[in-house]
Amino acid sequence: MEKKQILICDRCNVEMQELDTQFSYLGKSFRHKVHRCPECGQVFLSEDLVNGRMKDVESMMEDK
Numbered sequence: 346m347e348k349k350q351i352l353i354c355d356r357c358n359v360e361m362q363e364l365d366t367q368f369s370y371l372g373k374s375f376r377h378k379v380h381r382c383p384e385c386g387q388v389f390l391s392e393d394l395v396n397g398r399m400k401d402v403e404s405m406m407e408d409k
Contacts, residue, residue, distance in 0.1 A: 352380050352389050354382035354384070354385065354387055355387070356382065356384075356385050356387055357382055357384040357385050357387075359382060359383065359384055361380040361381060361382050361383075361387075361389055362380070362381065362382075362383050363378050363379065363380055363381075364378065364379070364380075364381045364383070365377075365378050366378070366379050366381055366388060370403060377394075377398070379394065
C-alpha cells in the first residue's frame, strides 16, 4: 500500500493540494495536476515529473 506524501507550503504553512495547474512553454499552454498551495499558488514539481513527462512535452513542442 502506497503512503500518501504530505507537502507543506513554505510560505503559508498549509498542506499543498493536488490541483489542475496551467503551464505555458513556447507560446503553448497545457494543464497537469501537481501539488500546489491553495492559498498562495506556489507549485511543487517532483524530480520524476520534471525529468519524465514535462521533459517529453518540452521535446515534443520544440520539435514542431
